[in-house]
Amino acid sequence: MGLKFIRKFTENLEDPNHPLMGPVISSLNLAGMWKPDNKIKVTIIQVFAALSLVTEFIELWYLRSDMGSAMRNLSTTTLSLTCVVKSGTFVLWQKDWRQVIDYASSLEREQIEKNDRVTNKIIKKYTKYSRSLMYFYWCVSFGTVLAMLIAPLVMYMSSSEQRELIRNGSLPYPEIISSWVPFDKTRGYGYTAILVIQVCMCLYGGLTVASYDSNAVVLMTFFFGQLEILKENCKRLFDEERSSVERIRECHYHHVELIKYAKIFNNVLSPVLFLYIVICSLMICTSAIQITKEGTTTMQQLWIAEYLGALITQLFLYCWHSNQVYYMSLTVSEGVYFSHWYAHGVRMRRNVILLSGQLNKCIAFSAGPFSNLNISTFVAILKGSYSYYTFLKQK
Template identity: 25%
Template structure:
């Protein structure tokens, strides 16, 4: 078995990004892992259909609907909100077709089994990898749950009304249709047929439901994949910190030297020092791989992040306006509140996990300094000092190089959103 296929530590997770692949597969963006040609061909048809119907045609019809709602301020703002969200989803799908292979390479580099470490007492790198995988799964599924809650809060009330109307009146009933059926569909889009009767209204809702579900999986899948790559980087840094901290102890344990960590040694012996140098080179290579993954992800994703953050800034302030305009605890109020919560959470994921990576990099020098390396030779000490100096340089994920993805940035965006909301509210009054 090759070195790449044989894990050093079987306690490590074997598939860190499984939840993200599952979401992207539902969105038609990740091929199933099978050699069955029939399944592959069917999936190709499915992926092409989803791309053309959802991301091209339906997004275009949402744009066309803007011209039908520009006279009504409330409807126009709501329409622009959803169009921006879905347009960004379509942009991310196109981005995946061009740069998806680069993101996959970053994920493979972070999961390289040659950079695994054995367990030693309190240092359990396998448990760390499982912990961070659970974090990724938890936040990914929570975001997906919010996306589905947004759809349900928008669809259930008009669907119940339309079903009741169809059930009691029948499809041939023509009296008071405009009063009995909801005034509009849950989402704004140009429809190729009329929906002024109960069955037609339900058919129009079904026509919209397919793209909405597809948007949910593509948007959540792409956002949580970006989030989970940052989460995987943070997990790798946590493992690297521990690897530095117990470097000497692990080497002593590996070669079976009868020397305890409390022994007063002026200089490491000829067996310990070479092993420590080899282990140091491995940790430094791991750290370089992590730096490279961050740099590549930043270069690839920064402009998409900039577009998303800018769109979210506008969406949040207009969501505040829509929520403030709706009667408290009404169906409209609940739907707008759930949608706003999903957008808040989306921005939170970007900033929280970007902030985690920055903090983990800042802690690296402290773990290097606290490791037991003072009894080594001059070359080893120089390597440790140079590594500490390099690790002092801050590492940030940014929105187009304009602003770092950190918690202070998140707070700043929230404040700016509220300021714009107050401006819109005052001008409308």
Template identity: 20%
Template sequence: MKTFNWKDIMKRSIFMLKILGLWPPGDTYKFDFYSAYSFVSIAAFTCGHNFFQIINICFIFPDLEVIAATIFVTLPELLVIMKTYYVIQNMQLLKQLMVDINQEHFEPRSLSQVEMIQPSLSFLRKISTVLWSMSAGAVFFSATYPILDGSVKEHRLPRPAWYPYDATVSPLYQITYVYQIFSFTFIAATALTTDTLIAILNLFVGAQCDILCDDLKDIFREDHLNFGRNKFLSCIRHHKEILRFADSSNIFFNRIVFVQFFISTSSIGITMFQLTVTEPLTSEFFLLVSFNIAIVVEIFIYCWFGNEVELKSSAIPTAIFHSNWLKAHMIIKKDLRFFLMRCQRPIKVSALNLFYLSLETFVKILRGSWSYFALLNQATFQK
């Protein structure tokens, strides 16, 4: 059977990270051209753009409606700084995970196991396409909003921000306009690439649980004692490696997910509120719709694949019972008992061990977003 290369699934994400300055040639950044490129691009487009927007919020702070019109985008953009930081901080860990995924014990051992993985891969491609499409729509309508509504004649920028110069005069206006477009694109690409990478890591853990379950069902097809014992020991080692990989990948993204969920909850609520005060079928309306769908899909990807890890790992004990364990030698049956006890607790992907990535969490986030929306709507109505 041809070797299944897991890294091929991640090559697009890795390629994007290289372009964004988040994937140095070695395990860490060194004093070279790529590090200089990374520093300049991240400082200019991610940190710089967020800094100018935060200063602007300080000036408009008392006005709730104006803040709501600005902060629904600013909060997720601020989160990208955190995502960038943790990608850089955990670079050695990420590089090691990329090495680990192509180890022999993680490879599918039959065509049926390869086919077992395909539905999850197909779903990831489809949901990623939706996420990137909606994000591209949000970036497009953000960039063209002043042009489409005619406010470009008044030298209005795509997003309100403070600059240490007069951005309403030419050519500073045109330069600042292009700068904001590059910043939108850079920040969105960083966020989506990180989200896709996290989804792939969770997909990988879930796929390995499927492969392990398939192997466990076949360990006692032969009556020979050593044959069954060797296959069983191989499954135990595989399970240990799955747990180790899941823990390592969770170390990378648990803080990201924790903050992501809180920011997404408020952003969705604020965006829904903005839709109620925006004229339908305008460029701003389509911007809000695209942005809101992108945020919902973003957290859905986290929760879906985290939920898949829990469901598939909880099927490991059942897979043992589906094997022909009655024919196993008494020595192996004793080992099976201890292994079953160890597998009773499924693998759960957590955010700082405070809550887990699951569909139940996704529903709670949507309910929280609705509460934000209701609060803002009530406050505006009373006003």
């Protein structure tokens, strides 16, 4: 019964107009980030999320003298910051996002209609992979949200001393997110109100991160798959079924369009990933300090470990898929040399050389103006975070 429900739910997310991006668009729409009239509109919940972020920074300022509390607050504040930035930039740059998504959908529909066996096989393969990747992203994001939601309850139940201190009023009830409010949030209706607000913000944040990240990584998978299709088409440049000149023209145009939309995609994604890399470097370091700090309970260590694992996993998926696109773009021109170019005259060979020159232009996604998004960057972030950790531990 459960599997049948899940299958029906996933089938309802599919959209024939968006063969690859259907479930992603449904997720973006649920998060209030996909605006149907293509105009910039900020929903009430996005404004409320931004205001909640401000209250977290205010609370962080008040906690600056307590290093332990400040670092715990910083963990949730940085998560909120990335959620607000991802949601806000997606709405602000929606025109560019739509261009890339609409291009991906229209190109796939056109390719599927041609019913080419090789092309359809590749599309089916990377679509299936994208679905698994997207659902995995959702599980990671909402696993982190679930850990945040149950953390206060676990902290309350795990220590009888803390429960006694909370009952006699010496300690406040544990919060999901540490934030400032202009009323007493430690007891009674104030605590209930802040708890409800924070649960809503956590659920919205998880939905935002899952929607944005799965959208970005699925589009990277699209570029990888299309480069693979292009490579296979180059191998078949001189098949007798169609004109060779027409095939060369199609391959040239295909690559030009991929380069064009990859640049648009990189322009809207790069600033967000730059901020994300800075935050990851900071939070990997601070999380390592918290998890090894004396006095940290076992449950707190488990929560920090889950948070740290989710952070590293999301960063790795970005770097891995960007790295895959880059190296596939370097090998596309090899497809030309697998064709029967040597069996044709000088004029046709010149056309092949021109196509090869175009295919030598690679696709590389970046994280800000300073670094490309690849496995080397991922390793450098981990090394840098460990260096900061060892430096601070010596202080």
